[in-house]
Amino acid sequence: MVTYLKDKLGAEVFCEIEPYEFSMSPEIVVKRSVIEALRFPKNEFFSWRNETSPDDLIIFRGTHPVSKAYDFANLILDVAQEFDVRRIYPVGGLLSGISHTEKPKVLAVTNKTELRTYLTDFDVEASVNYQGHPTLNGLLLGVAQKRNIEGILMVAEVPFYIARLPHPMNRYPKSSKAILLVLAEMLNLEIDLSGMERLVKRTEEQAGKLYQELYDQMIKEMGGIIYQRADAIAGTEDASELTRHRIEELFRQAERDRSKALELQRELYRLGVFEEYQDRFFNLFRKQNP
Numbered sequence: 001m002v003t004y005l006k007d008k009l010g011a012e013v014f015c016e017i018e019p020y021e022f023s024m025s026p027e028i029v030v031k032r033s034v035i036e037a038l039r040f041p042k043n044e045f046f047s048w049r050n051e052t053s054p055d056d057l058i059i060f061r062g063t064h065p066v067s068k069a070y071d072f073a074n075l076i077l078d079v080a081q082e083f084d085v086r087r088i089y090p091v092g093g094l095l096s097g098i099s100h101t102e103k104p105k106v107l108a109v110t111n112k113t114e115l116r117t118y119l120t121d122f123d124v125e126a127s128v129n130y131q132g133h134p135t136l137n138g139l140l141l142g143v144a145q146k147r148n149i150e151g152i153l154m155v156a157e158v159p160f161y162i163a164r165l166p167h168p169m170n171r172y173p174k175s176s177k178a179i180l181l182v183l184a185e186m187l188n189l190e191i192d193l194s195g196m197e198r199l200v201k202r203t204e205e206q207a208g209k210l211y212q213e214l215y216d217q218m219i220k221e222m223g224g225i226i227y228q229r230a231d232a233i234a235g236t237e238d239a240s241e242l243t244r245h246r247i248e249e250l251f252r253q254a255e256r257d258r259s260k261a262l263e264l265q266r267e268l269y270r271l272g273v274f275e276e277y278q279d280r281f282f283n284l285f286r287k288q289n290p
Helices: 002-009 069-082 115-119 136-146 160-164 173-187 194-221 237-256 258-270 274-283
Strands: 012-016 027-031 034-039 044-048 057-061 091-096 106-110 150-159
Touching: 002 044, 002 057, 002 173, 002 194, 057 069, 069 136, 091 173, 106 115, 106 136, 106 173, 115 150, 136 150, 150 160, 150 173, 160 194, 173 194, 237 258, 258 274
Parallel strands: 091 150
Antiparallel strands: 012 044, 027 034, 044 057, 106 150
16 A cells, blocks of 8 residues: 555655664575575655645655564654654554455544544544554554654454455455545545556455355365254244354353354354354454554
8 A cells, every 4th residue: 555655646765774673584586596686675765745735745665573663663753753744644454354345444543632533534433442562553653652743543454364365465455445545535635546446356356256265165164064044943932042042152252262263153154144143253353453
């Protein structure tokens, strides 16, 4: 998404953070058994001058550090303060239980209480609760708060099975588009999304095939049997009630221990009621981790 925005705006690189101190693993290029290149990941800053308003942009594109993440975040914000940046917008994705046919939600977290009111004007969900280790984006937001720099972190939901698609589709352009639409509205930008739309269409087709493969694999592991609905074969109202109690107990177990989700999923398919409960099942995996 960051690369797409940078390219569409025509932003130009002006500085970078050297990767060596942050233990970022390089890649090597080998051709015919000879190493031709050693490449480290780049952490670059791009600038874009807004011809219609005084609000210019600095875009950072980088790789999550393996070590010294706090120092890395501070280096990014050193550049921001050098150029009097008023607000930062870290962006990313969040693996979720949604399917590729659903519209991904954009979740937002701020580092200023007054910005929550500002967020009500946009298509974002600003009711996130979380405690734990942050990603680099979350760390940036916290460090920016200490420096009195406003920040709005936005992450869009990504179906958990998308990671199996090849690059760039595994970046899930549908989620990237959702964030870009919000960002464009916040910053009053005009961004050509036609290229993103084409990639979204390609990804939808591939994701549909992948989803079907995963479904077929699951059915195969269960012995290839698709059962009727439980209430259709139970025979009595009492039996259906027992089935519902069994399902509720499995959900409670899965809520406490996610490793129980597979047992729950198999039971729902065995009873032929997975479609009836699928939204609730996928909600088990909607972790709000900024």
